[in-house]
Every structure is written in structure tokens, then in C-alpha cells.
Amino acid sequence: MAHFATPISSMDAAAALCLFLILATMIASPAVYAQQTNNRGCITSERDALLSFRAGIRSDPQNLFSSWNGQDCCQWSGVRCSNMTGHVNKLDLRNNLFLDDIFRSFHSENPHGMRGNISSSLVALHHLEYLDLSGNYLGGVGVHIPRFFASFQSLVYLNLSCMDFYGNVPPQLGNLSRLLYLDINSAWYTDGYGSMLYIEDISWLPRLPLLRFLDVSIVDLRAIGNWLQAVNMLPNLRALLVHNCNLVFPHTPVVYSNLTSLEVLDLSDSGFHTINPAYWFWDLGTIRHLDLTNNELSEAFPDAMGNMTSLEALHLGGNDFTGVKSKVLENLCNLRVLTLWSNLINQDISQFLEGLPCCAWSKIEFLDMSCTNLTGEIPKWINLWTDLSILQLSSNRLEGSVPLEMFMLGKLKHLYLDGNYFNGSISEENLATLVNLEELDLSYNSLHMMISSNWIPPFQLHWAYFAGCKMGPHFPLWLKGQRDVIYLDISDAGIVDNLPDWFWSVFSNVVYLNISFNQISGMLPGTLEFMSSAVIFDLNSNNLTGTLPQLPRQLAELDISRNSLSGPLPQNFGAPLLEELLLSENSINGTIPIYICKLQLLVVLDLAKNFLVGHLPRCSEETTKLSRSILALVLHENNLSGEFPSFLESCSQLVLLDLAYNNFVGELPTWLADKLPDLSYLRLGHNKFSGSIPVQLTQLGHLQYVDLAYNRIAGSIPRTLANLKAMAQVTEALWNPLVWRYERPANSDTNDLPKYDDSLVVVMKGQYLNYTGNIVYMVGLDLSCNNLVGEIPDELTSLVELTMLNISHNHLSGRIPEKVSLLRSLESLDLSSNELSGDIPSGLADIATLSKLDLSYNNLSGRIPTGNQLQSLIDPESSYIGNNYLCGPPLSRTCSEPDATGGNIEEHQPHAAKYFYLGLAAGFVFGLWLVFIIFLFRSCAGSARSGAVPSRWTRLPEGLALQLRRG
The missing domain is CATH 1.20.5 (Single alpha-helices involved in coiled-coils or other helix-helix interfaces)
Structure with missing residues (x-):
């Protein structure tokens, strides 16, 4: 699935506190933001304007308008009036639920946001000073930020962040000369190619001289070459956030800066390639928060960084810093936040920590060193960092036991030690002192959780990750008291037990639940609709029984594959927002319900290895929404029947189609290339398809794996094979939807892990092999066990990226193409059981990657080529049996001596x-x-x-x- 980097996701507690103080200063004046209501009630014209605005709102999931009744609009939710004049001066209708839970809203398309249009009647609010509509759907394709907002001459606060506006930001905003706060960041709302908002001319910005806070993150500024000069004319600016704006940096750095009040600077995802010590922000002694996350910085830390003594938060994660010397930071005594994730520090952890400013050891609250190639053991003096609240050391090479001194850090709220080489045990005594703990990740280590079943933890976890930790064989009953958990991962934890009766009720508020790869038994409840917050369920590879329950409405990803579910699929199982539905390797029977056609966001549907019967549902244009999003359809090893599914004509984004091992009949359609242009993996083997191979099939430029084996396909192999570009040249492999990635929510990218899920089964080298993540590198053609006739076309040798070629058990005749040696990537070649004649091309011995060869049961003759690769085949003699006139090693049959004319057995061919x-x-x-x-x-x-x-x-x-x- 797609992932989004946002400025909010990189904000930490200290940065948030910094911004809060700034905003508090801005809005402190009671004359500006009076909270009291005028006793006389609101003004009639303003009440009518608000009611007209409400009339344009089609959906209000948060019921913000439920109180908009009666004559006194000053008492309505989100509305405030001046206690001096009675005029409406504040309208705050922000979608708090969306902005407060980013992870959940990614998968639910902002279900809490209002939908509708912004009525121009709001212009009647002449005295409006505060307007916040953030996180709502009040725009739409082609809808710009309303220009009439420029008429609010009294406005000092304008927040339109995370909305669905399109187009150019109106320059009329420059008329709001009293504005102190402007937030138009378009995070989370993109059109798939980038920001939906852009600025073509920024000359209006200097007309806001009082501006203190400016956030234009994910607003495209690539057309603006002078953005820095415009920003430099805002002397009162205290916070500048230009995250992911496609900034154009001047060739000549601006040395002089007029931003003498700047305290917060976010330049993350800005395309920085180099740190120039002359850049304007290095000399700003006022900066307290500097964010350079996710750029392409690769030099050592500049010395100028050590002079920024006011720094409290420094974010450098997601770069390529080399030769990192922590000594550069030794003068940053005010440092409270330091994030360096995904830089190659390549040092012992003790050595690096000793270089950080000793004067800040007791002040640092947030330290993120994830994925930095740190080695060694965590030093015992880590307990000197007494204010540590967030410690992230994920995905390094740390080893040894987790020191007891770490558990003495009583202020720890977030502790991430996952993805290392820690060993030993974690006991309840270790955790007993962490009374403030909210997030704990010990995943992917060799740790054993030695916690008694009756232990009552002193903390309440929100995020609990123990994947790969040995918690079993009994279910960890101490989790029963963790009722605040919203993210739970106990996968691969060695649990061999029944699921407790209290499990679903205790974790009824989870957003993310993963209990996969255990041996957990128990029957699924009839409904899970009460788990209204759930977004991801991963229950695969257990012993769960029952039928598919009714699912939570917000659920986006469901994996219950490799369990023991039975019975038919419900006609309507809920979860209209499903993106991945994986139910393979169960005992589900019956037919596939037509409800599948209505899942408009479905990306992956995997129902393989069940007992499903009948035809696929007929998804008509009126009923189907599936076609808009489906990337992978996997139905192999069922008893499905009927002709090739016609509804796939509208699935234009399909990448992977697997209908193998069913009872489909009829001819292959000729519309595949026109209707499925992105098709990369096509698996139709072991069915009853007939007719010939459509020539149009070879027009699929992304097609890199084709399996038509064990059908009734006749005719010849098309000579247009050279059109299969993905088999003929190195191309960028499309994403394999079956190996989808799931988000384990965390404060960095290090927890974005591959989802180990169903794979293609490929017959290669005489074996059935499973390909998961590596399927993107698999290039194969399997036409075996059909009724193909004619010669092997020479054009086949142009498919030089093939790793597997199997055209055995047909009626092919003629010679093996002489240029077969061009197939330089072949690992497996099977031409057995045909009627091929002539000699074996000597170039076959030049294919260095070849490890499986089968030419048996043909009419081949002559001397077998020699070469190191052919001699290293496993059981090489079996590759040639059934060819009575082949001679030479590895066969025991020797080739004849030359006769009187100089000829021998090799020259008496082909008769x-x-x-x-x-x-x-x-x-x-x-x-x-x-x-x-x-x-x-x-x-x-x-x-x-x-x-x-x-x-x-x-x-x-x-x-x-x-x-x-x-x-």
C-alpha cells in the first residue's frame, strides 16, 4: 500500500510544546479571542449566514451541528462571539478525530470529516478573527480555496490544513494584513502524483508583515524561485514549515537573514543534497527546533551546527550522513530532542553516546537512533539520562542483555528495542519501575518474557509489540489488564493455547491487531462489529475455527489465511473499506458472494486453497466498484468453473491474476492487452482452457510471468513473443500486491515491514517453489502439458531475462533454436516430451545460470555439448534419456569413430x-x-x-x- 510522510508524524513532544508556546503567545489577547458570549445573543444576519453555511454541508459525522438550534448562535458548538460587540469572531469546526489519529485516518479516508461545500454566505461575518475548518472534505476536484476568505479583514488565525482543495493558492490571501497564523498544508490529500495545491506567485506573502506562523507543507512551490526572499521579508515569523514543497534552492546561498525571531524551521523532505555552511539558517541563534528529516544529506555534520546553542530539537533522520562525529554537538546544552534514524553512524553505542553533550544528558527527553548500524551493548550508565521519555534504538546490531539500569529510567513512556540481537529474559521485576510506560516494542530479538500470569503491570500500554519474543506456550494472561492497548502485536510468540474468552472485549478498542504465526485455537465470534476502531487484523497461521464473522466497519486489512475457517462466506460481511482480504488455506465452501463486487477500495483478494465452487460473481457495471482498485486476484486451488471472468475487463489496474487449479473453460480472451495493461503475473495453469494462445497476449509490456500449463491449448507458439518487453529487457519490476507491506505505527520508518503472506507457487527446476517478495524478480514462461504444435519460434530467444522456460509435454517439432544461448538468465529449461530433432546447440553450455535442464524424450541426436555448467547439473543423465541417438558424457553411449569418408554418427542427421x-x-x-x-x-x-x-x-x-x- 502507499505510505505518507507528514510533518505532524515527525513532531515530538518537545517540538509540540515549542509550537504550543508560540501559538499561545499569538492568541493570548482576550480582545482577539474572547471566549465569552454576548448576553444579547448573536446578530441575526450572522446567524443566517451560519445557517446558510450549514445548509451546504451534506455530512456531519461528528455531529458538530447538533447544537445549532435556537436564536443565540453564540451558544452553538464551534461558534464564539465578542463579549464587547456581540459579533461572531470565531468559527472552529476542525476535525479533531482525523488530526489526532493519523494512522487510522489513512485507512478510513477520513470518516469523521464533514462533506459539502463552503457557502459564500460566510462573507457576512465581517468581524471574524479565527477560522479553522481543517481536516474536512469541503473542497473537491477542481475546487480552489475560496477567494472570498480575503474579505475577512479582521482575520488573525486561518487554518485550512488537511483539506481537499485543488489548484493555485489564491494571492488574495495577501489582503489579510492582520494575519498571525496561516496553515494551508495539504498533508494526506494528494492526487497520487503530488500535492493538489500549488503556488505560482508568492509575491503576496510579504503583505502579511505580522505573520508569526506559516505552514505551507506539501504545497508545491517548484515554480517559485524566490520563495526564500519572500519569506525573508517576514520579520515577525517564528515558525516556518515548508515540508515536502519541492523547493528550489538558490545557487548562491542567502547569507543575510531578516528572520531574527525564527524559532521553528521545518525543511524536511525538501530535496537538500548538501549542507552549505553559508546557508542562512545556520547563523540564526534563535532557532530552537530544526527539522532536516528525509533529505539527501551525506556529508559529515557541519561545524556550524555546533554553534546553534539555542537548539532544543534537532531532527536529522532519513539522511545519508557519513563520518558522523557526535562531538560536533557538545555545546548544545539545551538539547532535548535528537533524531538520527537511518543514518550510518557505524559506531559502538557507548562511544557515540559519550560524544553527545554531557551538559544535556539529564535534559534529553527524546532520542531516536533507529537503523543507524549501532553495535555493542547498551552502557549501564544509560540511567544518567534521567529525563528520557522516548528512546528508540530499533533495527541496529545491539547485543547482549537489556541492562537493568535501563529499567530505572522512570520517565520512559516509549521504549523501542526491536530488530536487534538482544538475548536473555525480561521479567516483571524489570518492568515494574516503568510506571509511565505507554509504548513498548521488544520485537524481533531473542528475548523470553518471563512474566507470571497473575502479574498486574503498573502501566497501561497503548502500543504493545512483542513479535518474535517467546511469550508462550500459554497465552500471556497479564495482558488482560491492558485495556488501553490500541496497537497489539504478539505474532510468532510461541503461543500454543486457546484464545481467552476475554480477549475480544479487552482489546475492543484496537486499531491494529496481530496474533499471526502462533498455534492459537478457538472459535471466532459471530460478529466483530463492536471493534469500531479496528483498521488491521492479522490472524493468519493459527488454528482458529468458525465462519467469517461480521467485520468492523473501518477495517482495511484482514488476514485470516492458514486457519480452519469453514462454512460459506456471508452474503454481506461488512467492512466496506477493505483494502486487503486474505482468507487462503481454510475450508471455506460455497460460492463467492456478489458483495465482493461492492468493495470499492479492495486491492488484494486472496481466497486460494479453499473449497469454493461455482462461477465467479457477475459484477455488472451497475453493481461493481471492485474494478476501480483491484491489483491482485488470487483464487487458485478451488473448484471454480465457468469461462474467463468477463468482469475483469474493467479491472484496468490489475497486476496479478491467479486462477490456477480450477475448472475454468473456454478460450482465452483477446482483450487482455487492451483492458489489463499493467498485468505482470498471469497464472491460469491446471484448468480446461482451450483454443490457441491469443497473439494479443504478447502485447502486454509488463507481463513477466505466464503459466498456461495443463490446459487444452492448441495451435502454435506466437512469433510475437518478442513484444513481451518485461521478459526481453531489464525493467523496473512492478509492486507485487501479494507481498504487501503493513504499517506498524511508530515514530520512524523503521517499522514499515514486509507482510509475509501468500505467494505464487512456481514449478521450476522440477520442484514446486513458493515466491514471496522475490516474485518481482521471477521471469517465467510455462506452456507445458498442452497440445501445442509447430516449431519453437526463434523469437523466443529474444526473451533474454527469462529465468524459467517450460514448454514440455506438447507436440513441438523441429530443432532447438540455435540462439538459445542468448537466454543468459535461464535457471530452468524444460523441453522434454516433444518431437524435437537435430543436435543440441553447443551454446547451451554457455548459460552460466542454468541449474536444471530437461531435454528427455525427444528425437535429438549427436554429441552432447560439454561445458562446466552442463557438467554441474544435478543428475545430468536424466536430462537426456529417451533420445536414442545422443552420445557422449554424461551418457554411457560413446560417439562412433570417423568412417572412411570422415563422417560419423553425428553427421547422419536428421534421419x-x-x-x-x-x-x-x-x-x-x-x-x-x-x-x-x-x-x-x-x-x-x-x-x-x-x-x-x-x-x-x-x-x-x-x-x-x-x-x-x-x-
Whole structure:
């Protein structure tokens, strides 16, 4: 699935506090943001304007308008009036639920946001000073930020962040000369190619001289070459956030800066390639928060960084810093936040930590060193960092046991140690002092959780990750008291037990649940609809029973594959927002319900290895929404029937189609190339398809794996194979939807892990192999066990990226193409059980990657080529059996010596076998006749000496008898 990097996701507690203080300063004046309501009630014209605005709202999931009744609009939710004038001066309708839970909203398309249009009636609110509509759907394709907002001359606060506006930001916003706060970041709302908002001319910005906070993150500024000069004319600016704006950096750095009040600077995802010590922000002694996350910085830390002594938060994660010297930071005594994830520090952790400013050890609250190639053991003096609240050391090479001193950090709220080489055990005594703990990740280590079942933790976890930790064999009953958990991962934890009765109720508020790869038994409840917050369920590879329950409405990803579910699929199982539905390797029977057609966000549907029967549902244009999103459809090893599914004509984004091992019939359609242009993996083997291979199939430029084996396909192999570009040249592999990635929510990218899920089963090298993540590198063509005739086309040798070619068990004739050596990537080649003749091309021995070869049961002849690769095949003799006129190693049959004409067995082709048997018969007859004549001759000579002719000669023809007598 797609992932989004946002400025909010990189904000930490200290940065948030910093911004809060800034905003508090901005809005502190009671004259500006009066919270009291005028006793006289609101003004009629303003109430009518608000009611007209409400009329344009089609959906209000948060019921923000439920209180918009009665005459006094100053008492309505989100509305505030001046206690001096009675005019409406504040309208706050922000979608708090969306902005407060980013992860959930990614998968639910902002279900809490209002939908509708912004009525121009709001212009009647002449005294409006505060307007916040953030996180709502009040725009749409082609809808710009309303220009009439420029008429709010009193406005000092404008927040339109995370909305679905399109187009150019109106320059009329420059008329809001009293504005202190402007937030138009378009995070989470993109059109798939980038920001939906852009600025073509930024000359209006300097007309906001009072501006203190500016956030234009994910607003495209690539057309603005002078953005820095415009920003530099805002002397009161305290916070500048230009995350992911496609900034154009001047060739000549701006040395002088007028931003003498700037405290917060976010330049993350800005395309920085180098740190120039002359850049304007290095000399700003006022900066307290600097974010350079996710750029392409690769040099050592500049010395100028050490002079920024006011820094409290420094974000450098997601770069390529090399030669990192922590000593550069030794003067940053105010440092509270340091994130360095995904930089190659390549040092012992003790050595690096010792270089950080000693004067800040007791002040640092947030330290993220994930994925930095740190080694060694965590030093015991880590307990000197007494204010640590967030410690992230994920995905390094740390080893040894987790020191007891770490568990003495009583302020720890978030502790991430996953993806290392820690060993030993974690006991309840270790965790007993972490009373403030909210997030704990010990996944992917060799740790054993030694916690008694009756232990009551002193903390309440929100995020609990123990994947790969040994918690079993009994279910960890101490989790029963963790009722605040919203992210739970106990996968591959060695649990062999029944699922407790309390499990679903205790974790009814989870957003993410993963109990996969255990041996957990139990019956699924009839409904899970009460788990209204759930987004991801991963229950695969257990022993769960029952039928598919009714699913939570917000659920986006469901995996219950490799369990023991039975019964039919419900006609309507809920979860209309499903993106991945994986139910393979169960015992589900019945037919596939037509409800599948209505899942408009479905990306992956995997129902393989069940007992499903009947035809696929007929998804008509009126009923189907599936076609808009489906990337992978996997139905192999069922008892499905019918012709090739016609509804796939509208699935234009399909990448992977697997209908193998079913009972589909009929001819393959000719519309595949036109309707499925992105198809990369096509698996139709072991069905009853007939007809010929459509020539149009070879027009699929992304097609890199084709399996048509074990069908009834006849005709010849198309000569247009050269059109299969993905098999003929190195191309960028499309994403394999079956190996989808799931988000384990965390504060960095290090927890974005591959989802180990169903794979394609590929017959290669004589074996059934499973390909998961590596399927993107698999290039194969399997046409075996059909009724194909004719010669192997020479064009096939242009598919130079093939790793597997199997056209065995057909009726192919002629010679093996002489240029077969061009298939330089072949690992497996099977041409067995055909009617091929002639010699084996010598170039076959030049394919260095070849490890499986089968040419058996053909009419091949001549000497077998020699070469290191062919000699290293496993059981090489079996590769050639059934070819009676092949000779030379590895066969015991030796090739004949040269005859009198210089010829040998290798030159009597292609009719060597026929001539051999004819010659053998003629020689036998001639030899027998010669012996007979010799006996006759001797008898005749004896009779001549005695003067008598034996009576038997009288029966010979007269001429022949006379000649014999004269002999």
C-alpha cells in the first residue's frame, strides 16, 4: 500500500510544546479571542449566514451541528462571539478525530470529516478573527480555496490544513494584513502524483508583515524561485514549515537573514543534497527546533551546527550522513530532542553516546537512533539520562542483555528495542519501575518474557509489540489488564493455547491487531462489529475455527489465511473499506458472494486453497466498484468453473491474476492487452482452457510471468513473443500486491515491514517453489502439458531475462533454436516430451545460470555439448534419456569413430535412426545370401570333378546353372 510522510508524524513532544508556546503567545489577547458570549445573543444576519453555511454541508459525522438550534448562535458548538460587540469572531469546526489519529485516518479516508461545500454566505461575518475548518472534505476536484476568505479583514488565525482543495493558492490571501497564523498544508490529500495545491506567485506573502506562523507543507512551490526572499521579508515569523514543497534552492546561498525571531524551521523532505555552511539558517541563534528529516544529506555534520546553542530539537533522520562525529554537538546544552534514524553512524553505542553533550544528558527527553548500524551493548550508565521519555534504538546490531539500569529510567513512556540481537529474559521485576510506560516494542530479538500470569503491570500500554519474543506456550494472561492497548502485536510468540474468552472485549478498542504465526485455537465470534476502531487484523497461521464473522466497519486489512475457517462466506460481511482480504488455506465452501463486487477500495483478494465452487460473481457495471482498485486476484486451488471472468475487463489496474487449479473453460480472451495493461503475473495453469494462445497476449509490456500449463491449448507458439518487453529487457519490476507491506505505527520508518503472506507457487527446476517478495524478480514462461504444435519460434530467444522456460509435454517439432544461448538468465529449461530433432546447440553450455535442464524424450541426436555448467547439473543423465541417438558424457553411449569418408554418427542427421535400421537389415540379408552362394560354389566344384551334376542344379535357371558350372 502507499505510505505518507507528514510533518505532524515527525513532531515530538518537545517540538509540540515549542509550537504550543508560540501559538499561545499569538492568541493570548482576550480582545482577539474572547471566549465569552454576548448576553444579547448573536446578530441575526450572522446567524443566517451560519445557517446558510450549514445548509451546504451534506455530512456531519461528528455531529458538530447538533447544537445549532435556537436564536443565540453564540451558544452553538464551534461558534464564539465578542463579549464587547456581540459579533461572531470565531468559527472552529476542525476535525479533531482525523488530526489526532493519523494512522487510522489513512485507512478510513477520513470518516469523521464533514462533506459539502463552503457557502459564500460566510462573507457576512465581517468581524471574524479565527477560522479553522481543517481536516474536512469541503473542497473537491477542481475546487480552489475560496477567494472570498480575503474579505475577512479582521482575520488573525486561518487554518485550512488537511483539506481537499485543488489548484493555485489564491494571492488574495495577501489582503489579510492582520494575519498571525496561516496553515494551508495539504498533508494526506494528494492526487497520487503530488500535492493538489500549488503556488505560482508568492509575491503576496510579504503583505502579511505580522505573520508569526506559516505552514505551507506539501504545497508545491517548484515554480517559485524566490520563495526564500519572500519569506525573508517576514520579520515577525517564528515558525516556518515548508515540508515536502519541492523547493528550489538558490545557487548562491542567502547569507543575510531578516528572520531574527525564527524559532521553528521545518525543511524536511525538501530535496537538500548538501549542507552549505553559508546557508542562512545556520547563523540564526534563535532557532530552537530544526527539522532536516528525509533529505539527501551525506556529508559529515557541519561545524556550524555546533554553534546553534539555542537548539532544543534537532531532527536529522532519513539522511545519508557519513563520518558522523557526535562531538560536533557538545555545546548544545539545551538539547532535548535528537533524531538520527537511518543514518550510518557505524559506531559502538557507548562511544557515540559519550560524544553527545554531557551538559544535556539529564535534559534529553527524546532520542531516536533507529537503523543507524549501532553495535555493542547498551552502557549501564544509560540511567544518567534521567529525563528520557522516548528512546528508540530499533533495527541496529545491539547485543547482549537489556541492562537493568535501563529499567530505572522512570520517565520512559516509549521504549523501542526491536530488530536487534538482544538475548536473555525480561521479567516483571524489570518492568515494574516503568510506571509511565505507554509504548513498548521488544520485537524481533531473542528475548523470553518471563512474566507470571497473575502479574498486574503498573502501566497501561497503548502500543504493545512483542513479535518474535517467546511469550508462550500459554497465552500471556497479564495482558488482560491492558485495556488501553490500541496497537497489539504478539505474532510468532510461541503461543500454543486457546484464545481467552476475554480477549475480544479487552482489546475492543484496537486499531491494529496481530496474533499471526502462533498455534492459537478457538472459535471466532459471530460478529466483530463492536471493534469500531479496528483498521488491521492479522490472524493468519493459527488454528482458529468458525465462519467469517461480521467485520468492523473501518477495517482495511484482514488476514485470516492458514486457519480452519469453514462454512460459506456471508452474503454481506461488512467492512466496506477493505483494502486487503486474505482468507487462503481454510475450508471455506460455497460460492463467492456478489458483495465482493461492492468493495470499492479492495486491492488484494486472496481466497486460494479453499473449497469454493461455482462461477465467479457477475459484477455488472451497475453493481461493481471492485474494478476501480483491484491489483491482485488470487483464487487458485478451488473448484471454480465457468469461462474467463468477463468482469475483469474493467479491472484496468490489475497486476496479478491467479486462477490456477480450477475448472475454468473456454478460450482465452483477446482483450487482455487492451483492458489489463499493467498485468505482470498471469497464472491460469491446471484448468480446461482451450483454443490457441491469443497473439494479443504478447502485447502486454509488463507481463513477466505466464503459466498456461495443463490446459487444452492448441495451435502454435506466437512469433510475437518478442513484444513481451518485461521478459526481453531489464525493467523496473512492478509492486507485487501479494507481498504487501503493513504499517506498524511508530515514530520512524523503521517499522514499515514486509507482510509475509501468500505467494505464487512456481514449478521450476522440477520442484514446486513458493515466491514471496522475490516474485518481482521471477521471469517465467510455462506452456507445458498442452497440445501445442509447430516449431519453437526463434523469437523466443529474444526473451533474454527469462529465468524459467517450460514448454514440455506438447507436440513441438523441429530443432532447438540455435540462439538459445542468448537466454543468459535461464535457471530452468524444460523441453522434454516433444518431437524435437537435430543436435543440441553447443551454446547451451554457455548459460552460466542454468541449474536444471530437461531435454528427455525427444528425437535429438549427436554429441552432447560439454561445458562446466552442463557438467554441474544435478543428475545430468536424466536430462537426456529417451533420445536414442545422443552420445557422449554424461551418457554411457560413446560417439562412433570417423568412417572412411570422415563422417560419423553425428553427421547422419536428421534421419540417422531410419538409415541405421535400413542398413542393419540390408547387411543381414546380404551376409546371409553371400554364405548361401559360397556353399553353392563349393558344391558345384565338387560335382565337376566327379563328372556329375547334382539334380538340384537342374532346377536353377539355365544361364545361372551354366555360370556356376563354369566357375
